[in-house]
Amino acid sequence: MKKLLKRKETTLVLLILLLIFAVSLRAPGFVAPGSLLNIVVDTSILIIVSLGQFGVILIGGIDLSIGSTMALVGMAAAMLNQFVPGIPVWFFAPFSLVAGALLGGLGGILVAFGKLPPLIASLGMMSAYRGLVFILSKGQWVTANEMTEGFRKIPEGLTLGLPHMVWAALIVAFLAHLFMRHTRSGRDVYAIGGNPTAARFAGVNQAKVEINVFLISGALAGLAGLLYVSRYGIAQNETASGFEMQTVAAAVLGGVNIAGGSGTVLGVILGSLFLGVVNNALPVLRLSPFLQMAIQGFIILTAVVANTLVDRRNKRVFAAGRVR
Amino acid sequence: MDANILEMRGVSMYFPGIKALDKVDLSVRPGEVHALIGENGAGKSTLVKVLTGLYKPTAGNITFEGMARRFSSTVEAQMAGIVAIHQEPIMFPDLSVAENVFSGHMLRKRGTGLLDWPGMRAKTRELCARIELAADPDSMVSGLSVAQRHMVGIARALSMNARLLIMDEPTSALSIRETEDLFKIVRQLKAEGTAILFISHKFDELFAIADSYTVLRDGKFVGAGSMKDASVDSLVRMMAGRLLGQMFPKRKVEIGREILKVKGFTAGRSFKDVSFSLKRGEILGFFGLVGAGRSEVMKSLLGLDPLDEGEIYLENKKVRFKDPHAALAQGVAYVPEDRQAQGLVLPLSIADNICLPQTASLAAAGFIARKTEASLAREYGSKMEIRAAGWDVEALNLSGGNQQKVVLAKWLATKPRILILDEPTKGIDVGTKAAVHEFMSNLAAEGMAIIMISSELPEILGMSDRIIVMHEGSVAAVVDRAEASEEIILRAATGAAGEAA
Numbered sequence: 001m002k003k004l005l006k007r008k009e010t011t012l013v014l015l016i017l018l019l020i021f022a023v024s025l026r027a028p029g030f031v032a033p034g035s036l037l038n039i040v041v042d043t044s045i046l047i048i049v050s051l052g053q054f055g056v057i058l059i060g061g062i063d064l065s066i067g068s069t070m071a072l073v074g075m076a077a078a079m080l081n082q083f084v085p086g087i088p089v090w091f092f093a094p095f096s097l098v099a100g101a102l103l104g105g106l107g108g109i110l111v112a113f114g115k116l117p118p119l120i121a122s123l124g125m126m127s128a129y130r131g132l133v134f135i136l137s138k139g140q141w142v143t144a145n146e147m148t149e150g151f152r153k154i155p156e157g158l159t160l161g162l163p164h165m166v167w168a169a170l171i172v173a174f175l176a177h178l179f180m181r182h183t184r185s186g187r188d189v190y191a192i193g194g195n196p197t198a199a200r201f202a203g204v205n206q207a208k209v210e211i212n213v214f215l216i217s218g219a220l221a222g223l224a225g226l227l228y229v230s231r232y233g234i235a236q237n238e239t240a241s242g243f244e245m246q247t248v249a250a251a252v253l254g255g256v257n258i259a260g261g262s263g264t265v266l267g268v269i270l271g272s273l274f275l276g277v278v279n280n281a282l283p284v285l286r287l288s289p290f291l292q293m294a295i296q297g298f299i300i301l302t303a304v305v306a307n308t309l310v311d312r313r314n315k316r317v318f319a320a321g322r323v324r
Numbered sequence: 325m326d327a328n329i330l331e332m333r334g335v336s337m338y339f340p341g342i343k344a345l346d347k348v349d350l351s352v353r354p355g356e357v358h359a360l361i362g363e364n365g366a367g368k369s370t371l372v373k374v375l376t377g378l379y380k381p382t383a384g385n386i387t388f389e390g391m392a393r394r395f396s397s398t399v400e401a402q403m404a405g406i407v408a409i410h411q412e413p414i415m416f417p418d419l420s421v422a423e424n425v426f427s428g429h430m431l432r433k434r435g436t437g438l439l440d441w442p443g444m445r446a447k448t449r450e451l452c453a454r455i456e457l458a459a460d461p462d463s464m465v466s467g468l469s470v471a472q473r474h475m476v477g478i479a480r481a482l483s484m485n486a487r488l489l490i491m492d493e494p495t496s497a498l499s500i501r502e503t504e505d506l507f508k509i510v511r512q513l514k515a516e517g518t519a520i521l522f523i524s525h526k527f528d529e530l531f532a533i534a535d536s537y538t539v540l541r542d543g544k545f546v547g548a549g550s551m552k553d554a555s556v557d558s559l560v561r562m563m564a565g566r567l568l569g570q571m572f573p574k575r576k577v578e579i580g581r582e583i584l585k586v587k588g589f590t591a592g593r594s595f596k597d598v599s600f601s602l603k604r605g606e607i608l609g610f611f612g613l614v615g616a617g618r619s620e621v622m623k624s625l626l627g628l629d630p631l632d633e634g635e636i637y638l639e640n641k642k643v644r645f646k647d648p649h650a651a652l653a654q655g656v657a658y659v660p661e662d663r664q665a666q667g668l669v670l671p672l673s674i675a676d677n678i679c680l681p682q683t684a685s686l687a688a689a690g691f692i693a694r695k696t697e698a699s700l701a702r703e704y705g706s707k708m709e710i711r712a713a714g715w716d717v718e719a720l721n722l723s724g725g726n727q728q729k730v731v732l733a734k735w736l737a738t739k740p741r742i743l744i745l746d747e748p749t750k751g752i753d754v755g756t757k758a759a760v761h762e763f764m765s766n767l768a769a770e771g772m773a774i775i776m777i778s779s780e781l782p783e784i785l786g787m788s789d790r791i792i793v794m795h796e797g798s799v800a801a802v803v804d805r806a807e808a809s810e811e812i813i814l815r816a817a818t819g820a821a822g823e824a825a
Contacts, residue, residue, distance in 0.1 A: 187439065203428045203429075
């Protein structure tokens with residue numbers, strides 16, 4: 001179908017496949033099933049938080065506090081596990097979601113009622129939460145051998161052959177799609193980002209939408225913080241530092257309009273996977289870490305520019321059609 | 325029993341220091357098109373906002389379908405059956421047609437509360453069929469033309485079972501043919517018993533579609549009656565206390581020597597083999613339907629769009645402008661149509677806006693000479709009679725008419741030899757229109773050559789010395805002022821002249 005070819009998502013799938021193919025020419029082991037699954041597992045955290053960032057970008061904002069929220073919730077969960085080992089492992093899922101939601105919700109309140117631009121509100125939260133990590137931990141790390149085994153195994157356990165990490169991403173993705181596409185509140189997010197004036201005329205409650213997206217972004221960052229800390233077996237002050245930038249990159253790569261109003265859950269997932277493949281491919285090619293960063297940035301920019309050009313060409317085709 | 329669907333009595337809306345509405349009366353019967361007439365700032369928009377629940381009136385009574393109402397939100401007004409379609413349809417360009425139709429009142433599935441997409445698609449398809457809109461419910465609104473977007477707005481109103489439909493200048497961005505299509509739908513809705521409150525600055529349209537009218541001036545009720553008993557003169561007098569003859573104060577001017585000649589302009593599919601000349605003191609009108617290629621010719625002339633073939637002679641010297649800046653340096657100024665998007669920087673002050681094209685020449689050693697800037701702004705700002713508290717007022721705080729004056733002042737301050745105006749009075753009120761026309765007339769008398777692109781026939785006929793009519797990218801006719809009539813020009817513009825010859 002022509003429609004399918006025109007979609008940004010299709011371009012992205014092809015780009016990902018092309019990239020995997022190109023890397024496999026130099027490093028054949030890269031396409032082994034185990035290696036590919038590993039990429040997906042690695043990328044699951046990014047997918048989860050990018051979907052949170054997605055909502056905030058949709059309303060034309062940006063959430064810079066994601067990395068700090070991950071660190072704070074991750075540290076809190078790890079310390080709780082360290083000092084009260086008796087707490088059952090399942091408890092940490094709701095704990096991290098609620099803790100993250102509270103932290104994110106605060107940003108939402110600042111934006112909705114304090115009328116702060118999301119960038120500024122979340123910039124403040126980014127520093128504040130990062131500082132709280134330090135205060136909470138007194139600068140100490142929580143390492144793998146201070147965690148219980150159950151806690152460490154949270155992301156690794158298998159259900160139906162898939163690691164829990166991947167399940168978490170799948171469930172979050174499904175719920176995100178359901179929310180964004182099939183609920184009134186979800187569509188309101190698009191409305192606010194697409195045209196705030198028109199949204200107001202249509203009776204959309206802007207404050208509610210702003211709080212919603214930050215709440216969700218925070219909750220997902222909380223969950224991701226828990227997964228991050230247990231997967232890498234360490235909670236420290238610099239955990240997930242700068243992670244929010246990766247989420248922005250993933251969303252933009254996935255075709256989300258940085259000015260708000262358009263984008264899809266599938267796009268964000270593909271954008272995250274694309275980044276995941278790049279991140280995993282470069283070490284395999286044995287490039288120096290510095291070169292890796294530069295190449296990573298270059299690939300992101302190229303993809304974004306390509307996306308924009310495709311977009312513009314589609315619009316021009318339309319404009320030319322109208323002259324007739 | 326009262327047959328009126330809407331009855332407003334003594335409705336007032338006071339803001340600190342301003343009486344936006346002062347004891348206004350308005351009655352609308354079901355199944356009629358009621359024209360709401362008044363200059364910009366007369367209170368039409370405020371009245372609409374009161375009706376749709378955006379403002380709560382300070383005083384007065386509103387009765388809708390026999391019930392005393394006072395809406396506290398747009399949703400409440402929409403529930404009651406009052407729906408407004410705004411000037412340039414405010415929409416969500418990145419969302420689908422179905423979603424735009426149902427924005428604010430989406431259908432949900434029973435039980436789960438999730439959105440009922442199939443239901444909304446089906447209903448949208450049905451509504452589109454009813455108003456003959458050929459659009460797929462799933463297609464993006466960004467892919468539709470302005471006229472189609474209006475139709476989506478109407479579909480939206482219908483989906484809410486609107487009993488009173490408010491249309492605020494729905495035709496301002498439509499071509500003649502699109503306007504006719506819109507009117508067909510309006511008549512259909514009327515026949516179905518929907519009341520329509522119709523706001524427009526164009527009298528020909530009002531006489532074509534409206535049954536009755538209410539005129540507002542300075543927030544006050546001036547008069548109401550049946551359209552049958554009204555004339556353009558009587559309406560203008562009520563609106564502005566001014567006679568029609570003063571609308572187009574065209575002065576007789578000695579036409580000078582040729583200053584600009586354009587030969588064989590051709591660009592892709594936009595236009596082909598367009599030639600014309602322009603003389604000093606002349607106002608050259610460009611008429612054509614939307615898409616006839618008028619603006620495109622001007623954009624290519626100024627180097628904004630590419631040109632396949634063609635030559636430009638400025639005072640007999642062959643030239644080619646690489647961008648509008650180069651054109652400006654040669655004394656050719658272009659005032660674009662979309663004043664907000666292309667003409668004004670809204671957060672900047674009046675003075676900054678006026679001086680914008682000349683920042684380079686005003687800046688000594690890289691710093692802008694504030695004093696020179698201020699005096700330049702003062703000179704041209706007062707020449708244009710811009711009404712504002714001061715020259716440092718931000719452009720976004722001005723009314724549409726005053727914004728247009730700022731745009732004009734900005735280009736005039738560059739002291740051009742040739743002034744190209746694209747729809748100079750689009751969407752501004754009668755009073756400002758007259759002022760702009762008078763100003764054009766004065767400039768021409770001073771020897772400036774003016775090209776005026778306009779879609780309003782009265783303006784073209786009233787102001788031009790010569791009229792170039794374009795049809796599908798070619799010059800269909802060149803008509804002198806003395807010979808011009810509505811019929812000749814419309815025939816040429818619609819391509820009917822060619823068939824007759």
